[in-house]
Every structure is written in C-alpha cells, then in structure tokens.
Amino acid sequence: MKTQARLMLLLLLAPALLWLIGLIVLPHVELSILSLRARVAPRVYEPSLAQFRTFYEEPLYWHTFMRTALMSILATGITLLMAFPIAWTIAKLVRGKSKSMLFVMCLIPFWVSETVRTLGWMILLRESGVLPAFLVWLGVTPAPVEMLYHDATILVGLVYTSMLFMVIPLISALESLDDSLIEAAYDLGGNGWSILRQIVIPHAAPGIVAGCIVVFMLTLGNYLTPTLLGGKNSQWFTEQIYTQFITRFNWEQGAAFGFLLLGLSTAIVWAGLRLSGQKFGEVMQRS
Amino acid sequence: MIASLPRPLWLRASTVVYGVAFFAFLFLPLLIVAVFAFNDAPYPAPPWRGFTLDWFLGHDGSGRTGLFADSAMLGSLWTSVIVACWVTLLSVLVGTANAFLIERTQFHGKQALSLLMLAPLVIPGVILGISILAFASRIANLADDLWGLELEFLRPGLPLVVLGQFSYIVSIATLTITARLKRFDVTLEEAAYNLGASRAAVLWTITLPYLKPALIGSAAISFLMSFENFNTTLMLVGSDSPLTVMMYGRMREGATPVLNAVSLLLMVASAVLALTMMRGPKAGEPDHAN
Numbered sequence: 001m002k003t004q005a006r007l008m009l010l011l012l013l014a015p016a017l018l019w020l021i022g023l024i025v026l027p028h029v030e031l032s033i034l035s036l037r038a039r040v041a042p043r044v045y046e047p048s049l050a051q052f053r054t055f056y057e058e059p060l061y062w063h064t065f066m067r068t069a070l071m072s073i074l075a076t077g078i079t080l081l082m083a084f085p086i087a088w089t090i091a092k093l094v095r096g097k098s099k100s101m102l103f104v105m106c107l108i109p110f111w112v113s114e115t116v117r118t119l120g121w122m123i124l125l126r127e128s129g130v131l132p133a134f135l136v137w138l139g140v141t142p143a144p145v146e147m148l149y150h151d152a153t154i155l156v157g158l159v160y161t162s163m164l165f166m167v168i169p170l171i172s173a174l175e176s177l178d179d180s181l182i183e184a185a186y187d188l189g190g191n192g193w194s195i196l197r198q199i200v201i202p203h204a205a206p207g208i209v210a211g212c213i214v215v216f217m218l219t220l221g222n223y224l225t226p227t228l229l230g231g232k233n234s235q236w237f238t239e240q241i242y243t244q245f246i247t248r249f250n251w252e253q254g255a256a257f258g259f260l261l262l263g264l265s266t267a268i269v270w271a272g273l274r275l276s277g278q279k280f281g282e283v284m285q286r287s
Numbered sequence: 288m289i290a291s292l293p294r295p296l297w298l299r300a301s302t303v304v305y306g307v308a309f310f311a312f313l314f315l316p317l318l319i320v321a322v323f324a325f326n327d328a329p330y331p332a333p334p335w336r337g338f339t340l341d342w343f344l345g346h347d348g349s350g351r352t353g354l355f356a357d358s359a360m361l362g363s364l365w366t367s368v369i370v371a372c373w374v375t376l377l378s379v380l381v382g383t384a385n386a387f388l389i390e391r392t393q394f395h396g397k398q399a400l401s402l403l404m405l406a407p408l409v410i411p412g413v414i415l416g417i418s419i420l421a422f423a424s425r426i427a428n429l430a431d432d433l434w435g436l437e438l439e440f441l442r443p444g445l446p447l448v449v450l451g452q453f454s455y456i457v458s459i460a461t462l463t464i465t466a467r468l469k470r471f472d473v474t475l476e477e478a479a480y481n482l483g484a485s486r487a488a489v490l491w492t493i494t495l496p497y498l499k500p501a502l503i504g505s506a507a508i509s510f511l512m513s514f515e516n517f518n519t520t521l522m523l524v525g526s527d528s529p530l531t532v533m534m535y536g537r538m539r540e541g542a543t544p545v546l547n548a549v550s551l552l553l554m555v556a557s558a559v560l561a562l563t564m565m566r567g568p569k570a571g572e573p574d575h576a577n
Binding site: 008009011012013015016019020023024026027028030031034082085086089092093095102104105106107108109111112113114115116117118119120121122123124126128129130133160163179182183186213214217220221222223224228238241242245246251254255258261262265266269280281 | 289290291292302305306309310312313314315316317318319320323330331332333334380381384385387388391392394400401402403404405406407408409410411412413414415417418419420421422425450451453454457511514515517518521522530531534535538539542546547550553554557558560561565
C-alpha cells in the first residue's frame, strides 16, 4: 500500500512539476540569464548590466515605464469606482431573477475576445466613427474630431477590458456581508458614508484587493488595447518589449525590459497585499 | 443602502440611471460591431448605407470578399479552434491531476508548490510569452549544436503557442477543479472501498462524476481563454496566425467589415456556448474562476 501511495504521488507530481519547471521556472531563469549578458562579438557573450544601463540612461524607456505604471494605477482606480455601484446593486439591491440576469449581463461582453471589443471602440471613436459623427449631428462640433490616440481613450479601453475582473470579486465580497449589520449600523445612527467606510469597505477589502490586483496586472501587461487605441503615441511598456524581441531581435534588451515589468508588477501586487493585510493564495482563489 | 432600508427617491433614481449607463457602456461597442457587419460600405463606419450580407457571403467576383470566401480569415479561425482544443485537453488533464495532488496527497513543500501554481496568474502574458520563446530556442539551439538535431517544434509556431497558453490557463483549470474536489465528501469513497470496489472503479463511478460540472466548466473556460488569448500568442506565433493575431494585423491596416462579420460570428458562438452551459445541470454552480 505504501509503495502504491508513493507511486500515486509521483504520478500526480510529474505533470505539475513538468509544467512549473519546464514552462515557468526555467524560462524565467533563461530570461534572467539573457538580461544579464551582453553580446561582444557574434555568438560571444559576457556578463553585463548593459541592458539595465540602457534603460536607466535612455529617457524614452524610463518615461514609458513610469507612464505605463501610472496609467495602470489610474485605470485600476477608475475600474474600482465604476464597478462598485454595480456590484452593490447586484449583491444587495436586486433579488431573484433580475439579480441573476444582471449578473449574466456583466459576464456576456467578456465572452468575446478583446480584439472584438477593441474593434467596437475603434468604430465608435475614430474620426470617421460613430461618436464623432453623432457629435456633428448634434451640432456640438462643426467637423468630426479624432477621438482615438488620446490617453483618455486608452484609459476607456483599459477600464472596459478589465471591468469583469473587478465586478465579480466585488459581488462575491459584498454578498457575504450580512444585511443585518448594515441595518444595525443604520439604527445606531450611521449614515451612508460612515456605514460605507466603517462596515462595507473593511468587510469587502479582500474582494477589493483581489479585483484591484488582477485588474492592475492585466492592464500593466496589456498590449492590444494601448497599441490599437493609442496608436503611435501609446508608449506602453509591453510594446517596448515586443519591439526589442520581435522587431529588433535584441533579446537581451527585451529580457531586461521583461524583468523590469515583472519586478514592477510584483512590487505593486506585494505592496497591495501588505497594505490590505491579505494573503496571496487566498486573494487569488477569490478572483 | 440595502433594499430593506428606506432609500430617498434621488438615490433610487440615480441607481437606475447609473445601471442603465453602465450597461450601455458595456454593450455599446458590441452592438456597434454587430450593426456594422451589415453596412453596405467598404469600411465599418457611418453613414449607414443600407443593409447587405456581402461581408458574410460576398465572393471574389463581387469585388467584396465576404467572411465565407476569405480563406485567410477562415484558416486562422480554424487554427484558433485547433489550438484551443489542445490547450483545453492539456489544461483539464493536468488541472485534474493538480487538484488531486493538492487535495489528496501530503508531501514536503506542498504549500510552496500550490502557491507556485498560482504564480502564472500574476505574470504578465507578454513575459510568459518571451520567456518561453527564449527558453525553447535555447533548447533548440543546444540540440542543433550538440547533435545537429533540428527541433522544429521549438521554433515559433503552433506547438509553442499551445504551450504558452497552457502555462497559465492550467492554473485557472486547477483552481476550478480543486474548489469542487475540496467539497467532496470522502466518506462516499470510503463506503465504496468497504463494499469492495477497486480504486479505478471508485474513481470512475464516484469521484469523476462528482467532478464533472467542474471539468466541463474548466474546459469551457480554458477553450474561451485560449481563443481570446492575444499577448502570449503574439510572442510565440509563427507563420500560422490564430484569429486574434490575424484580426490585430487587419485592424492595424484599416479593417473592412469582414472583421465585424467574424466578430459577430464569435459573439453568437460564445452566446450559444454560454447559454448551453447555463442551461446544463444545475449542479454546476457558476464557478467564478475566470
């Protein structure tokens, strides 16, 4: 029986280890080796920090990096603010059939790919698109205005793309909040604001953090939405990684950029977990 | 405020207004995509020039290539289906093994391993892509240098796309299946053993049927996520592009409404998939693991 149990364990461990070591750990080791070497002659490499120095010395890369981080934080914040009322409505205000219908309605747009959703925004916002034509028809603007290729457009696209990943953890966090707590607080003279701050938000914190982390991560690593909605001026960091890897074939530089992005996302996820006192494993299982 | 408390009229009104605005925001882009699949104009843009089915049915002779004559588009659609099938198969198989590993075994470092299994969810897709690309080509170069072996499947192409998507989708499948296995009542299995059932019989007649909703759910999620994946795929793609990559290329060039047509097709297909999933056995509580 003992050997049989051991055999079982090995059989179950094998796929997990193959996956984690072969597709996650070793590739990242390879990436770190790449990022820490420099090509001195054809097929000759030596250890070097040149890639990180390039990043440090070239303002364009710095600028893009900081910009990506700040826009991602901003997009996460906006997503949270927009998702909360809807999550509250679904979790606490509607009941029965309309509740599940609203819930499903939140899901539906995310059953189709990001490409399709971005196409929709492009048709809506580009100069020859629906919204500029509508504004001309209303008489707001004399001629169609280009609404693509602005930072605000990128933000709209990013918020749209990640909405679902905020709404769902929020709903599940709010649903577990006992209504009687709110009623009690109300009876004791609390108003909307104080109840929100002292009861709802502390209770929903795990859901809020889970949503924020996932949204932030997806936004930071997004490539499609910034490049299509932001055009040539999007200046998104994943775009730099793509350019180094695929266009310029400068894998060393691309690997260094990749690590910087990974470091940034890890640092912010970590900081978010620390600030809210949550644990990574629990948060990820909720999202 | 909650339903049981008095809410002033303005608050109720603003809840409704906000709800309507929110869902308009969610559905407007999709609606626009669908409508302009039928516009009789060479670009998906206003003004409305009348209804046409050219973007579906047009063939080379008419000057407009509709979706069903666009062999490149149909080819990439098929590529996506094949990739998604492989990713689904691998993710559900490995995800099930992982679930049993987490729930049923004890060994040193299990805690660390199950945390590591979540790591792919917080690695940006682009980085998963480039790291797998770099590692695969290192192995391919090594094999070439040492043994003169040309390992074609390790160069950018569909096998790498499958591996890249699998590397994080399996995390999601694992979460979904583990969540259900956790709620399984082990006494059922023990009873079966006491009655003389073999290991295989117990697995086949008791445990797997119980897991079935989670298996189907994770298969559907894996399929969709693979179909939608762009970031990881873009880094690993070779000469055959899956649909998302192909659409991205066309969107940069300035799209014709064929893109709207294929998008509408995807919307209908995923709606059908979603409806069948929801109509299915009620036992499969919606697993919010995506």
